[in-house]
Amino acid sequence: MAAKLAPPSPAEEEALFAALSVESAAVVEQQSAWQRVRRNLSVRIGGTVLAVLVLIALLAPWLGTVDPSLFDPASRDLLPGKAGEITTLEGESLKHTFLMGSDSFGRDIYSRVIYGTQVSLIVGLATAVVALAFGIALGLCSGFLRWLDGPLMRVMDGVMAIPAILIAIALVAMWRGSLLTVVVAIAIPEIPRVTRLVRSLVLTIREEPYVEAAISLGTPTWLIMLRHILPNCVAPLVVQGTFICASGILVEAILSFLGVGLPPDIPTWGNVMAEGRAQFNEYPHNIFFPGVFLAITVLAVNMLGDGLRDTLDPKMAKRV
Numbered sequence: 001m002a003a004k005l006a007p008p009s010p011a012e013e014e015a016l017f018a019a020l021s022v023e024s025a026a027v028v029e030q031q032s033a034w035q036r037v038r039r040n041l042s043v044r045i046g047g048t049v050l051a052v053l054v055l056i057a058l059l060a061p062w063l064g065t066v067d068p069s070l071f072d073p074a075s076r077d078l079l080p081g082k083a084g085e086i087t088t089l090e091g092e093s094l095k096h097t098f099l100m101g102s103d104s105f106g107r108d109i110y111s112r113v114i115y116g117t118q119v120s121l122i123v124g125l126a127t128a129v130v131a132l133a134f135g136i137a138l139g140l141c142s143g144f145l146r147w148l149d150g151p152l153m154r155v156m157d158g159v160m161a162i163p164a165i166l167i168a169i170a171l172v173a174m175w176r177g178s179l180l181t182v183v184v185a186i187a188i189p190e191i192p193r194v195t196r197l198v199r200s201l202v203l204t205i206r207e208e209p210y211v212e213a214a215i216s217l218g219t220p221t222w223l224i225m226l227r228h229i230l231p232n233c234v235a236p237l238v239v240q241g242t243f244i245c246a247s248g249i250l251v252e253a254i255l256s257f258l259g260v261g262l263p264p265d266i267p268t269w270g271n272v273m274a275e276g277r278a279q280f281n282e283y284p285h286n287i288f289f290p291g292v293f294l295a296i297t298v299l300a301v302n303m304l305g306d307g308l309r310d311t312l313d314p315k316m317a318k319r320v
Helices: 010-020 033-039 041-058 109-144 146-160 164-174 179-205 209-216 221-258 269-279 285-312
Strands: 082-087 093-098
Touching: 041 109, 041 285, 109 146, 109 179, 109 221, 109 269, 109 285, 146 179, 164 179, 164 221, 179 221, 209 221, 221 269, 221 285, 269 285
Parallel strands: none
Antiparallel strands: 082 093
């Protein structure tokens, strides 16, 4: 016969209960999404650079700039740091130091680059807003309304089959090259990508018990999509919006560089580089400075998007 185990002593029972108590358990505090975002290095760097660029855009008139449309033929093709003159609209000549040099028309490149920050940020932000607005509406309808899914997705596939830059060039060529035209032309190729993202999320979320309960209670379709489905799509859409913003800034510069974007009188980084490409060998600063601003801006937006993806995506957050 097996030997009987001796009952635990009162001291052993007390030690066992103390080990199993809730107070002695190691409680790991779960970090919120905002805390994870603030700890991410990519978000910090990208957000800081973007904040500086926004300040530059807002404070452009007070950063030692002049009217970017002013020119003086006597100050053409000056090297960075050289002093010259600039002629005002009243015909008065003012002494001015061209920190980034001047172009072939005698315009201050520094002023045009600083004011170009405003245009680039507006184009990128507006493109992201337009693409997200239409993409969310189409994606919700496609993912939740089964009868609309097939035809709508075939249209989106057709739009995605055409290169985005060709769609933008065609739309700008059809209409006048204005800020609104450029934003719409850049946003249209991005709408199918947002639509497909939202549709994939809706197809998963609509099978959740709380959505089925809302349907069984007779909740209107539009209310289900806005109250129960859309809030669960916010995190991926924020990440997608940053990438659309970066793409919009880059495509706008490409269109302006090719001469099919905004008019030359509007200072954009693409226009500044387009005007300096003919003299790039002799005066590389015409392309170098706006190119550096463009590269830094796109890199900062992409870093911000990567950091948000790493912290807001549950699969990626486990690796961080």
